[in-house]
Amino acid sequence: MAGDQSVSYEFIEYPDRDMLAIDLANQLSDDLEEALRHDTRAALAVPGGTSPGPVFDSLCGSDIDWSRVDILLSDERWLPEDHERSNTRLLRQRLLVNRAAEARILPMYAPKSEPEEALAELESLILPELPLAVLLLGMGEDMHTASIFPGADKLDEALSPKAPVLVPMRAPGAPEPRITISARVLDGALRKHVLIFGGAKRDALEKAKGLPATQAPINAVLNGAKVHWAE
Numbered sequence: 001m002a003g004d005q006s007v008s009y010e011f012i013e014y015p016d017r018d019m020l021a022i023d024l025a026n027q028l029s030d031d032l033e034e035a036l037r038h039d040t041r042a043a044l045a046v047p048g049g050t051s052p053g054p055v056f057d058s059l060c061g062s063d064i065d066w067s068r069v070d071i072l073l074s075d076e077r078w079l080p081e082d083h084e085r086s087n088t089r090l091l092r093q094r095l096l097v098n099r100a101a102e103a104r105i106l107p108m109y110a111p112k113s114e115p116e117e118a119l120a121e122l123e124s125l126i127l128p129e130l131p132l133a134v135l136l137l138g139m140g141e142d143m144h145t146a147s148i149f150p151g152a153d154k155l156d157e158a159l160s161p162k163a164p165v166l167v168p169m170r171a172p173g174a175p176e177p178r179i180t181i182s183a184r185v186l187d188g189a190l191r192k193h194v195l196i197f198g199g200a201k202r203d204a205l206e207k208a209k210g211l212p213a214t215q216a217p218i219n220a221v222l223n224g225a226k227v228h229w230a231e
């Protein structure tokens with residue numbers, strides 16, 4: 001994939017993480033409301049990891065028609081849903097509660113030993129709900145997003161313009177096999193947000209400028225996104 005000369009995004013800086021969480025949750029809720037004005041259902045994809053919990057805590061109380069919202073993860077660690085590193089667990093504990101308990105979850109995990117064994121089944125549930133109406137992504141200091149890691153075994157496939165919806169992924173930076181939505185599908189989301197905290201990630205985003213997506217996978221999904229940052 002080419003360098004990022006054509007990548008343009010909005011960088012929004014917040015006074016602190018709490019304000020970011022509340023403001024971003026409001027923006028996601030407004031985005032979903034707008035999407036539901038045009039379509040019967042809206043798909044919201046969100047990351048796991050440590051950053052989005054407080055956003056979920058706020059978003060789950062939004063007064064929107066959650067019964068028409070499909071929620072899925074941008075990527076999942078291939079671990080049982082009760083494992084402490086399971087992103088599905090985080091989703092069930094922090095987002096699919098309160099008013100958002102009405103939403104439907106599109107699973108990104110099935111109890112099979114390898115992601116490859118469940119790929120077709122998981123993909124068949126997601127496909128009818130595309131494009132993603134609203135996307136929230138995280139980013140690592142190595143410039144990965146979702147589970148599209150530099151140096152991963154299926155990196156080229158995940159970045160390909162002809163990529164399938166889901167790609168299984170194994171990477172040096174990831175302790176367990178992963179499953180990720182491909183860059184093509186993430187980038188095709190109608191409204192895109194990226195959440196990052198701290199100086200190291202801000203520096204990583206700067207460093208990504210000019211690098212090919214194979215080295216800085218975040219570049220594959222940044223165009224037209226809003227990046228939300230707090231120290």
Ligand SMILES: O=C(O)[C@H](O)[C@@H](O)[C@H](O)[C@H](O)COP(=O)(O)O
Pocket residue numbers: 047048049050051052074075076077087137138139140144145146147
């Ligand atoms: O399962 C995951 O790990 C993710 O979805 C991943 O892409 C995450 O968003 C980044 O690694 C940032 O993670 P933190 O928010 O924990 O820094």
